[in-house]
Amino acid sequence: MIEAPVYIQNGVEGTVYLLHFDEPFKHAKHYLGWASMLEERLWHHEQGTGANLLKHVKAAGIGWELVRTWENATRSDERRIKEMGGLARVCPVCQAEAKAKRAARWT
Numbered sequence: 001m002i003e004a005p006v007y008i009q010n011g012v013e014g015t016v017y018l019l020h021f022d023e024p025f026k027h028a029k030h031y032l033g034w035a036s037m038l039e040e041r042l043w044h045h046e047q048g049t050g051a052n053l054l055k056h057v058k059a060a061g062i063g064w065e066l067v068r069t070w071e072n073a074t075r076s077d078e079r080r081i082k083e084m085g086g087l088a089r090v091c092p093v094c095q096a097e098a099k100a101k102r103a104a105r106w107t
Helices: 038-047 052-059 075-084 093-106
Strands: 014-025 027-034 064-073
Touching: 014 038, 014 075, 027 038, 027 052, 027 075, 027 093, 038 064, 064 075, 064 093
Parallel strands: none
Antiparallel strands: 014 027, 014 064
16 A cells, blocks of 8 residues: 655645635535645545545545645644635635525526
8 A cells, every 4th residue: 555645834835725625525525735745635635545524435436536735834824724614615616606505586
């Protein structure tokens, strides 16, 4: 089994990224993470060797897409975004769906 590399590095700049799930997995609709090497980290997520949540999402047959990135960010930035709560607020897919629902109410 290939072990996922450790990406926990405080103070080091990298990329905070948001993954949107094709359908909810239990309560989760998103995954927010940080990586110094984003492409490699996404590859691990695709293989199911990255984050534990994404291992279970993959096993459930749920797809995901990278929908937003914050460049030159630190792990502290990732934590700040997570603590805001409600990742749908920063997800462009969810924002577009919410906008369409609001517009449909007026038609």
